[in-house]
Amino acid sequence: MEIHRYEKLWLGASLLLIVTFIGTIVFGAIGPGVAMVDAEGGTITPDQLSADDRFSDPRVEQVGENEYEVYAIARQFAFQPDPIEVPAGSTVTFYIASADVIHGFEVAGTNLNTMVIPGQVTKVTVELDEPGEHGIVCNEYCGAGHHVMEGKLNVIPQDEWEGSDA
Amino acid sequence: MGLRLDVALRRSADGHMSSEQASADGTADGGTAVADGGTTTDGVVREIGHDEFDPVGTLSLILVYLAILVVMWIFMYFVEFLGNGPTVVG
Numbered sequence: 001m002e003i004h005r006y007e008k009l010w011l012g013a014s015l016l017l018i019v020t021f022i023g024t025i026v027f028g029a030i031g032p033g034v035a036m037v038d039a040e041g042g043t044i045t046p047d048q049l050s051a052d053d054r055f056s057d058p059r060v061e062q063v064g065e066n067e068y069e070v071y072a073i074a075r076q077f078a079f080q081p082d083p084i085e086v087p088a089g090s091t092v093t094f095y096i097a098s099a100d101v102i103h104g105f106e107v108a109g110t111n112l113n114t115m116v117i118p119g120q121v122t123k124v125t126v127e128l129d130e131p132g133e134h135g136i137v138c139n140e141y142c143g144a145g146h147h148v149m150e151g152k153l154n155v156i157p158q159d160e161w162e163g164s165d166a
Numbered sequence: 167m168g169l170r171l172d173v174a175l176r177r178s179a180d181g182h183m184s185s186e187q188a189s190a191d192g193t194a195d196g197g198t199a200v201a202d203g204g205t206t207t208d209g210v211v212r213e214i215g216h217d218e219f220d221p222v223g224t225l226s227l228i229l230v231y232l233a234i235l236v237v238m239w240i241f242m243y244f245v246e247f248l249g250n251g252p253t254v255v256g
Contacts, residue, residue, distance in 0.1 A: 006221060010228045017232060024243050032248055033255040093256070111253040125256030 037114045041123030044097050049073060054121075055097050062163075066090045074103035074116040076143050079136055079151030086153075087161035088131040096122040104139030107153050115140060131157040 003011075028034040049055040054071040058080040061069045068090050073080045075098065086092050096105050098118040105122065106113040116122050136151035247253075 002216060004216065004219070004221075006225050010225065010232075013229070013232050017235060020236070021239065024239070028243070028248065032253065034248075035254055035256050037254060107252075109250070111247065111250050114254070124254050126252040126254055128252055 035125075037122065037124055039120065041095060041121030043119055044121050046097070046099055046118040049097055049099055052097075054095055060084060060086055063093075068092045070094045070096075072096045072105075073099055074105060074138065074149075075099035076101065077138070077145035077149040079105070079138075079149070083152035083154045084136075085156055086128055088155050088157055089129055091125065091127050093123065093125040096124075101142050102140045103142050103149070104137070106137050106139045108135045108137055110134065113139070128155045131155045 044052060044055070055073055058071055058073050060081070061071070063069050066087075066089060068086050070084055070086070070092060072084065072094060074096060094105070094112075096114070096116045097120075098116045101118060103116040104113070105116050112124065112126050114122050114124055132155050134153040134155070136153055138146060138149040142149065
């Protein structure tokens with residue numbers, strides 16, 4: 001088969017484009033460390049959250065220098081704790097469980113955005129470098145009060161941080 | 167017309183139609199003489215081989231399209247996604 005040199009050119013360019021697409025995804029995973037939300041959080045019985053040490057008292061806990069864990073519950077129609085307060089410049093791991101139906105946990109305007117499925121503990125880790133106040137919204141329809149289901153994530157400047165008693 | 171189209175598509179082994187053939191077929195059909203490289207309004211104007219045909223317009227369109235894809239991808243991934251931190255890292 002005879003292939004015209006222009007055809008070879010744009011076939012090559014198309015293949016290069018695909019390689020570029022895959023390359024940027026690989027770069028995102030290796031460089032900035034972008035990760036997918038997986039099932040690492042384990043499972044839990046939705047109506048027995050109070051029997052679990054992590055969720056009987058939704059809270060923020062310091063687990064290391066600049067490392068925090070947030071144990072949060074999404075339920076109709078609120079997030080607990082509210083607000084979630086963590087210091088800036090910290091690595092925060094969220095463990096989020098649903099007490100009833102499927103919810104969403106989206107820190108508005110950021111890539112911290114995941115589903116919260118009853119029976120599954122959602123585990124996500126983020127680095128919160130900049131102080132600021134973020135809104136948290138539920139982005140999965142969860143019932144009649146879905147539109148009012150919201151929370152707050154306050155990233156407190158380091159010098160104003162007085163410990164995780166949220 | 168069918169005859170002339172046939173003539174236009176027919177090639178000899180080296181990719182060029184012989185001038186005798188073109189002339190003979192051209193005159194036989196409609197009486198219009200076809201000269202090699204000529205500008206007659208009715209008939210084969212110019213014969214070119216496979217590699218001599220350069221679809222520059224098509225190439226330009228494809229390159230513009232590829233450029234748009236690259237720019238949009240860079241914007242979507244690096245500006246809208248990675249620039250929209252914090253991002254899930256674990």
